Amino acid sequence: MSSTDTHRTIEAVWRIESAKLIAALARMVRDVGLAEELAQDGLVAALKQWPESGVPEKPGAWLMAVAKHRALDLLRRDKLIERKHEELGRELQTAVSQFDLSLDEDVGDDLLRLIFISCHPVLPFEGRVALTLRLLGGLTTQEIARAFLVPEATIAQRIVRAKRTLSEAGVPFEVPKAEEREQRLSAVLEVIYLIFNEGYSATAGDDWMRPELCKDALRLGRILVGLAPSQPEVHGLVALMEIQASRSRARVGPSGEPILLLDQNRALWDRLLIGRGLAALKRAEELGGQKGWYALQAALAACHARREPRRRRIGVALRPCTPCWPKSRRRRLWS
């Protein structure tokens, strides 16, 4: 395998494994910034060793072993330094002894915690977006910068500040309690949908990383469905994104001009995505979530996808919930 091939493979492995890796480490060291650093140590080691030794059979486990090793080193060193501070010492002791439980814990729980913390309300909105794309999307700082048309340094700063804020605010690495969960979940959905919209609004001639954001958002949404399958609005959001994404080939004309929904060539609609969107919408409805904001938008979008653009059907969908729609939501009814 050439060195380039190995690098591309390492990138692919990182895309598959990094979020789970960071999530598990974050639970262990209880600091998201440190968790990412440790995971990156694993990546650096892989970049050094795998071109020589070949890609290991279980690359995820390999990366985790390196990161854990580094984490233990750090904890032991900290433990020595902090020996005088009893309370901290006790906490570190617990953390060290909990290490080996890590592989038995549900990966899903860790990822869910990571998503919630990345979208924490204490962070400025743009910080949540950058952090989510970085930690959960596996995008590099440069990729995020290109996608959002801002300098790389800006994104780097947003991420650094976000990690610091989480650390200083002492935000716990846990799934939000029942009374907060709806609001916190709403914050997560908002971040994912913003990423999708950023991609959806990309114009012809833009950096290809921009429309790619739609796929990143869809992937995050689908991951969230796996982690929180009982939440109707999660299915609603995914339904909306699948159906909107299904139209991406039909939305722009040959000279880059936008084509409104009712004028689009339906033969260019991606029926695979429409099918997925309708299935997700059905799940949202079965969970009793038909009046959720995303589910409603998805139902509207689905009307067109089902080739029944009857105004009455749209009117019926709109009627029950208009007062609930926050004015801040961007609407994408016409494309």
Next chain:
Amino acid sequence: MRFMIMIKADKNTEAGVLPGEKLLTDMGKYNEELVNAGVMLAGEGLQPSSKGARVHFSKGKYTVVDGPFAETKELIAGFWIWQVKSKEEAIEWVKRCPNPLDGDFDIEIRQVFEVDDFGPAATPEVREQEARLRRESEKLQKK
């Protein structure tokens, strides 16, 4: 990027031998992993070629031939369609596939054709028109 992943057939799949419990469980978990990773778009198992047919076209005429077909190596037993960022990512996922058949087997990876999301790059004039239309439509939405 989208890839179609094809599990090649072998004498067992062609004989309609159903997978054992362990394989069913492992495959179930694998499919769940793919779904939970957000990369799975579609996937199906295919029945043996004995239940299928081929249509051969030649000089404007067609002939229909019922299965089974002899060249097992050229047949497929199942497929997936995945959304990933590179061929290497597809390969990494395939490596994690549980062994579906006894002995040697092949899984083929083919990239799906996708039309560009956008047509040829827009001229500055067209872009300005686009931006203006977008602003106007946003004004409409705020009303």
